[in-house]
Amino acid sequence: MHAVVRLDGPDGPTDDSPPWGTADRLTDAVRASAGRVLVRTPYSLAVGELHLRWGAQLDVRPLHAEGDGPGDDAVAAYVAKYVTKGASETGAGTDHKVTTWDDINAAPVSEHIRTLMRTCWRLGGLREYAPLHLRTWTHTLGYRGHILTKSRAYSTTYAALRAERAHHIGQAEIPDAITDAHWRYVGSGHTPGAALIAAGVASDLASNREMAREEISRAAVSH
Template structure:
């Protein structure tokens, strides 16, 4: 409530006297009544709508002043003093759909534009980039033990493992079955190897991109030092969790000239060469994990399942580039929780026992916690990333020259919302302080309804869009789910 409203005695009594009238109502109902009596309700609703119904907005208090650089004149001033509660709501900008649906939807749209610009041009990338040699890769992890899989599981075989468990299952599991992804034998499953692979997945990817330069040089007869001066490998990748809780990568790999997307690669850098180099470079990756008495020596490699999809002239057709971008972007809103883990950090070993997850996920989180206590693995910070099952890399990463950036996309959206770019020759000075996060129970109900209304509005816009495409989303059918994914859906174990 603003200081001006607090100065009105009748309004103050009406506002603060609600408790007497709210006894017997639920917490949500009491908060809804409070909101109905709150002065400045319409402005509060405007703030919630401006955040898209963000599930956990961040509140700031303070203000800003914009001056003309040449004259020093004050152009405009803003203060939260006149806002409800004297604070301003901003989006939390959390990428996870499990934490904030509206913000994750916005992040997914930005990711689509980021990936699509590197395939077909736009957002500052020339359209000619679509003719550069480009492939779509899926790099998987190796097996750490046989696991249950969707559909017809491993057929039963004679005999048992060393721990007395059957060597097969023989049942048919639904896609969302509770056993899918879990090991056939817990004792046989290599939990330390699984966690170590997740923890080193980023290093494995870097080793692959470094190897790719070397293998391009070997296939074309160019020197290893010269190849980096003659071309540039531009990439964007996203990490996805398989049901067994291990990450694998979907990536777009493109060959550019030394200057990046604006430069043509050498004539010998063809799509066929890129495909062959990618296959051999993946097979050559091998990293040694830190040696420990807890698990011995481990060599980390990619799995044998590798999918290389050539994007030759296909990106000249709009649908292909859009589908690839949608396929990559949809995974930016997901994390380990998509495999059945949790989306919040684990703070103690006792907390692991209380997690509402499967026995397999609890064992993986527990393995992270135990290995995180080893001095030789301290640099991996496995306890801090136990909720991510050891993987500490960014969900989506790209090379500098691949395309645009999230910052530029947000700035472009801000200009669109304002109706014009930020004024040239102006400087803005602000003083802000943190004033809390999240909604009260009644506020959360209203914010959720606003988010649903906006989602429904987008669906209607897609249905009636003349071109069939709105913001990178297909109007009907197709889209990310129609992409062939032989390796990403490969059988685990």
Template sequence: MAARDMAARFNRRDFGAWAARTRRMGGCAQPVHLRGRVHYLDPLTGEILHHYSTAREPGGVLRVACKTRRASRCPSCAEIYRADTYQLVRAGLTGGKGVPATVTQHPAAFVTLTAPSFGPVHARREKPGGAVAPCHPRRNAGTCPHGRALSCTVRHAADDGRLGQPLCSECYDYAGSVLFNALAPELWRRFTMALRRRLAKAAGLTLKDLGETLTVSFAKVAEYQRRGVVHFHAVIRLDGPGGPDTPPPGWATGDVLADAVRAAAGAVTVQSPAAPGVPARSLAWGDQVDIRAITASGKLTDQAVAGYIAKYATKAAECVGTLDRRVRATDDVDDLPVTAHARRLIAECLRLGALEEMAELRLTDWAHMLGFRGHFSTKSRRYSTTLGALRQARIDHNRRDHGITTGRLPLTEEDEVLVVAHWRYLGQGLTPGEALLTAALTGRTLPPISTYEGTPT
């Protein structure tokens, strides 16, 4: 069927235009199908400067990139998101995109905040020389109450399917795991508040006075560990009261920042709701808090940090073996194409989400994300540019490239081109044959979800 579909598309008279559009989209795996028209008008005279209609497109349909950030859904669009995130993070460390180059002189650290343990899991640990250490070597460890060994001497390969799986799934704290994911954004918020208080204390200032001399800027990304719990990587930078345009006070050094991060991470907790059979619990960061200074010529450079954070901005919980879509009401959890560990986590989200006391956590809606419902990449207002600004710069460039102007200098609103558009959504995705052709045209391996959903064209 896919071969016949591919042949039918290839033999159409408009295949050349279809292929050209596919290349311009970079091989988008699930393009959005639209039908409509656009008028570019001179608002002062009402003259039509340019007219566009999808009638001239293959099949009378315009296909536009889906712009998803998830690499599991569309590698092409996710790469653009990753590149934008890289530029955003690096601009906050080296300048550019509206950030002065003097920001390189501001103290900055790469911070990793991890989750606590919810039970031992199979892990791969590399020694400094590169040798792989045994997983959980414990002498005379015995067995757990369920009869499973509490020791594992296997040196796991990087692709071992057991990585992240509990040594005993009956002993593992699944409720704690999903509740931590659900409350991790609040724990981060409290951490940033505690960090400012610790910095104020270090300077002998009140919190109000601190804001008049120092600004704490950050950019962070959430990463899933294989056990299904999120942890955060963040760039934290100290600025003056005007943000990156002003230098921080002399007392705000890298050592002061590191001490404040360490103290704040150990001080904050968040309380989970109590429900019948589910007691309230106090959740906190794990014991492993990694703080490393970012320098232009040191071991941890701005390029390395920006690349590391950008890499995780396009990923979700795929490494855990879960879904990249929401769990539907019609889904049978036992039949979902996920790992046994992910299935238990999803089931726990659904169980807790059904409790009235847990409604605010929206665990049912975010079961596929194992409880985490926060944004994967966030930043403080003054850290650097925004993703929206980077996208707008591309839009403005394309408009200038097409040369659609009123012919007047854009001094007032009447000198700007007025765009009037009418669009109708038809569907999204590729047919099996189109997916094969797209892969051949762009050299990209498309994910298996590339199936067209919508009105046939």
């Protein structure tokens, strides 16, 4: 998880922070808050009541629009890199859903991620956690939320960005541009030739998954 924490003045985002609101004070507040957070899970006969806390790995760095340290552009680029990547690229699962325990065993992930996927699958089988649909989201380690959340009083909104983009495109003057506002349905799906190729690729993938399961089963028996 990455969070950008900002301290505004009493009148909101347009007001400077008070003199005592230094970067060191804000850093101390973040560390203290992370250490005090505690969430208790609903009681389950299988696992009891769990206490969830943040781990020991906490990296707090001041951001600087100018000067030393990471700037706002660098942070935006860093976040955008992970937002636009798939789950498999970030090492946080796979890009496709798993439907069986064998799918987890055959997934091209590290043993650490595989353990998390197995845990998610086991918890998803408990009645107490059924509303979370953990098995449906095992491929993303149970996470199904939005990639980004932010304060309503700071920054902007997606609606405002879409409106600004639409206005910009509408006002832009492109030489020799032709605008066609009429659309008609042409068709969907593969052509006959492409359908044969797609079927062959799907068959090869299914065969590879089956061979991977067989190899894992043989390895488990030999041990």
